Amino acid sequence: MKVVVFGATGMVGQGVVRECLLAPDVESVVSVGRSPSDVRDPKFQEVVTADLLDYSEIDLSGVDACFFCLGVSSTGVSEADYRRVTYDITMAAASAVVAANPAATFVYVSGVGADSTEKGRTMWARVRGATENALLATSLQAYVLRPGYIQPMHGATSRTRLYRVLYRFVRVLYPALRAVFPKHVSTTERIGRAMLGLARHGAEKRILYSADFNAITP
Template sequence: MKVIVFGASGMVGQGVLRECLVASDVESVLVVGRRPLGRSHEKLTELVHGDFADFSSVREQLTGYDACFFCLGVSSVGMKEPEYTRITYDYTLAAARTLAEVNPGSTFVYVSGAGTDSTEKGKQMWARVKGKTENDVIALPLHGYAFRPGYIQPLHGVSSPHRWMRVTYNVFGTVYPLLNKLMPKATTTTEKLGLAMLHVARTRPDQKVFYSTDFNAL
């Protein structure tokens, strides 16, 4: 299996990339980003691309892959809807539409979030935007899926690029077993999330939206 990962510099993307690199059935991994990751691996290839709203110039480099794990995302805090939509919706669909054309029948997993609004009509801006993103990805002529994690505990050296988040995860990491026991439907780990993505890419189930309980059960 050949896999593409977007957002590999973020915490979720780091976790997903790690599971792809250690999976025996993953032949190669292409990481797409605006700047190099600064790491090397026999399976890893990087594609540095500046315009995430347009992938027409790199179509050939994106051809021949079986699955794409789209982990790119930002917090909506302090952002207005047009800006948040550009990053959350426009970037995701630009990648997904291109991959639907060059790799028809491939798998595309979009990392969304718990609380996403599939009706696209709710009061929360971020939930509406993510809901539309999910719906339009799933409607494309490929195997589209939406993953809605809640709290994610980083493992295996994975860390957030944001200092305040690293501090938070370090604190919660000491009590994660208890947190997971108290809120099993709202918690998971980067390892389980990555393994769940690979499972979906391998099996292409009929279920289209997955939650933490699903990740933890696979």
């Protein structure tokens, strides 16, 4: 299986890449993003590009699955700018994957609260909902993950300093958090394994919450 990962340098992307590299049935992992990572593995190939809206020069031939983990906080960002990153870049990537393999699996990391009606008052939720709807309307075997709290595992770290501090604090409390809110928490490890499970076997649901994708793999 050939896998393409967008956002491999982010916290979730780091966890997803790790699980892909550990999977025996994944032959190659292609990372596409603006920043280089520090991953060194024979199965890993990296494409660094300044323009995430143009993939005409990137070879996606033979791709079986695309795991889209790229995202940005909506705090202090205009709707136009947030939409460019969240919707435009995602759909540009989806179009490139469709051109390479119209039936490929495409797994998109969204978030709890995304607005499928696209009519709510919350800007980020409307844009996320519009992105989900557009993806699900393509020929791709598209799935949307709407995680709640995500605990980083195996060295995965957030690029935001404040979040890194928060995760170090919550790490101690995570077992209790998981016990109290089992349907609303997950880890970078589980998300990576769930994505691989969707690529291998699919799922009845196209929009999956933490409880749904946590159940895909142990």
